[in-house]
Amino acid sequence: AAGVIQSPRHLIKEKRETATLKCYPIPRHDTVYWYQQGPGQDPQFLISFYEKMQSDKGSIPDRFSAQQFSDYHSELNMSSLELGDSALYFCASSLHGTATAGTYEQYFGPGTRLTVT
Amino acid sequence: AQKVTQAQTEISVVEKEDVTLDCVYETRDTTYYLFWYKQPPSGELVFLIRRNSFDEQNEISGRYSWNFQKSTSSFNFTITASQVVDSAVYFCALSENFGNEKLTFGTGTRLTIIP
Numbered sequence: 001a002a003g004v005i006q007s008p009r010h011l012i013k014e015k016r017e018t019a020t021l022k023c024y025p026i027p028r029h030d031t032v033y034w035y036q037q038g039p040g041q042d043p044q045f046l047i048s049f050y051e052k053m054q055s056d057k058g059s060i061p062d063r064f065s066a067q068q069f070s071d072y073h074s075e076l077n078m079s080s081l082e083l084g085d086s087a088l089y090f091c092a093s094s095l096h097g098t099a100t101a102g103t104y105e106q107y108f109g110p111g112t113r114l115t116v117t
Numbered sequence: 118a119q120k121v122t123q124a125q126t127e128i129s130v131v132e133k134e135d136v137t138l139d140c141v142y143e144t145r146d147t148t149y150y151l152f153w154y155k156q157p158p159s160g161e162l163v164f165l166i167r168r169n170s171f172d173e174q175n176e177i178s179g180r181y182s183w184n185f186q187k188s189t190s191s192f193n194f195t196i197t198a199s200q201v202v203d204s205a206v207y208f209c210a211l212s213e214n215f216g217n218e219k220l221t222f223g224t225g226t227r228l229t230i231i232p
Contacts, residue, residue, distance in 0.1 A: 043222050044222075090162060094218070097216070102148065103213070103214060103215050104218075108161065108162035
């Protein structure tokens with residue numbers, strides 16, 4: 001079965017540079033989530049999109065922005081990178097929840113490991 | 118605000134032993150969803166189970182079983198006859214009803230199966 005695709009898998013950037021992470025959800029999934037996982041930590045929610053609109057926002061720095069496109073893929077743009085941005089960035093996708101069906105499970109991509117030097 | 122607590126930071130057991138991973142949650146919602154994810158050394162997050170707050174029936178899937186008790190706000194995970202391939206970090210997570218589906222994770226339990 002098709003899974004969530006993330007690219008690139010590894011990225012090395014210097015401080016103050018920019019980075020763009022891409023996410024391609026599972027076919028028919030219309031909701032995308034971004035999470036950040038620091039070393040030895042649990043994943044922290046950054047932002048989510050449904051039908052190209054931002055649906056929720058977590059602890060995402062103002063230096064970061066994201067969007068979802070008409071084909072449902074999403075991009076996370078990170079500017080003025082700092083050493084503390086070094087982390088594993090996960091994208092997850094799911095079907096959109098409804099009042100009757102409730103909340104669906106999220107399937108995660110393999111992650112993009114960002115190293116800022 | 119929602120919160121998930123996994124008090125066991127690290128557990129080591131010998132292969133073929135049974136092991137239970139604890140998860141305690143807090144939420145003010147009456148409708149919520151609980152999840153378990155596995156993160157092996159390769160780093161990906163693998164979905165294991167989803168349980169809604171209205172379904173307290175225990176679930177078994179092969180060597181895995183889950184015990185959901187609303188009275189104690191717990192959603193524990195048991196691996197029977199553990200195997201080396203079960204070595205991973207296991208995360209318990211919580212989300213609220215649709216419209217607020219973001220996952221709040223616990224800090225994870227690192228499980229090591231000793232051959």
